[in-house]
Amino acid sequence: MKILILGGTAEARELANRLVTMGHDVTTSLAGRTQDPKLPEGKLRMGKFGGIPGLAAYLRAAGIERLVDATHPYAGLISVNAVAAAQQTGIPLVRYMRPAWEQKVGEQWLTVETAAEAAAALPPNADVLLTTGHTGIEQFMERDDCQFVVRTIEAPLDSLPRHATLLRTRPPYSVSDEIALMEREEITHLVTKNSGGEQTAAKLEAAQRLGVKVIMIARPVYGPANEVAGVEEAIAALDLPH
Structure with missing residues (x-):
C-alpha cells in the first residue's frame, strides 16, 4: 500500500521503518528545516507542498492510499492542511502524535x-x-x-x-x-x-x-483526525491489508 508520512520526528522514523519492513511503499516528507536530519527507510520527499491544494494534488498524483501526520506537535500549518487535504481526497488520515506532558503535583x-x-x-x-x-x-x-x-x-x-x-x-x-x-x-x-x-x-x-x-x-488545536499515540496503534489505525 502507498503511504505518505508527514515526518520529521522520531515517531515518524520508527513508523516508516516498520511499514517498509512490512512491505509497504512508504514516502516520508520532510520540511527541510533541520540540517543533517536522521532519515527513515523508504522514499523521501523534501520541502513544502504549496498549501492544501498542493498537498491534495500530490496525494492524487502519487496514488497515495493512506496519509499519516507524524509531524512535531507544534508543526502548525501542515497538520491543519493534512486534515483538509484528506477530506478533499477521501484518503484516510492518521495523526500519530506523542502524548502531551501532564502537570504533576508540586510542579509550578x-x-x-x-x-x-x-x-x-x-x-x-x-x-x-x-x-x-x-x-x-x-x-x-x-x-x-x-x-x-x-x-x-x-x-x-x-x-x-x-x-x-x-x-x-x-x-x-x-x-x-x-x-x-x-x-x-x-x-x-x-x-x-x-x-x-x-x-x-x-x-x-x-x-x-x-x-x-x-x-x-500549550499545543495548537488541529482538526479532526484518527489520533494515536504509539506505533502499534498507528499501524492498527491505518487498517492495512494483510
Missing part, C-alpha cells in the same frame, strides 16, 4: 497559548532557559530586562542579542545534566512547549527539584 506551571504570552509572563530580571526551538524566539529577545539561555538543535536565523546565550545541543537529556545546567546558569524560569516524549522531559523534573518556574506553551 503557568500554561499560556502563545509565545507572545509566554514572553509577557516573564518577570523583570528573570534568568530563562528557553527551549521552544530555533524559530519564533523574537518575542523573547525583545525582553532585554531578562537573561536567556537559548537551547536549540539548529542555530536561530538571526544572531542573538547581548542578553541571550546560544546553547546548541541535541536530546536526550538526563535529570542530572538538566539540574547542573540550571544551577550553573542560575535559571529562575523555564519556557518550553508541551512537546511530550521522554527525550526532553527531564527538564521538567529538574525544574521541580530546583523550584524553577515553568511557563508552558
Whole structure:
C-alpha cells in the first residue's frame, strides 16, 4: 500500500521503518528545516507542498492510499492542511502524535497559548532557559530586562542579542545534566512547549527539584483526525491489508 508520512520526528522514523519492513511503499516528507536530519527507510520527499491544494494534488498524483501526520506537535500549518487535504481526497488520515506532558503535583506551571504570552509572563530580571526551538524566539529577545539561555538543535536565523546565550545541543537529556545546567546558569524560569516524549522531559523534573518556574506553551488545536499515540496503534489505525 502507498503511504505518505508527514515526518520529521522520531515517531515518524520508527513508523516508516516498520511499514517498509512490512512491505509497504512508504514516502516520508520532510520540511527541510533541520540540517543533517536522521532519515527513515523508504522514499523521501523534501520541502513544502504549496498549501492544501498542493498537498491534495500530490496525494492524487502519487496514488497515495493512506496519509499519516507524524509531524512535531507544534508543526502548525501542515497538520491543519493534512486534515483538509484528506477530506478533499477521501484518503484516510492518521495523526500519530506523542502524548502531551501532564502537570504533576508540586510542579509550578503557568500554561499560556502563545509565545507572545509566554514572553509577557516573564518577570523583570528573570534568568530563562528557553527551549521552544530555533524559530519564533523574537518575542523573547525583545525582553532585554531578562537573561536567556537559548537551547536549540539548529542555530536561530538571526544572531542573538547581548542578553541571550546560544546553547546548541541535541536530546536526550538526563535529570542530572538538566539540574547542573540550571544551577550553573542560575535559571529562575523555564519556557518550553508541551512537546511530550521522554527525550526532553527531564527538564521538567529538574525544574521541580530546583523550584524553577515553568511557563508552558500549550499545543495548537488541529482538526479532526484518527489520533494515536504509539506505533502499534498507528499501524492498527491505518487498517492495512494483510
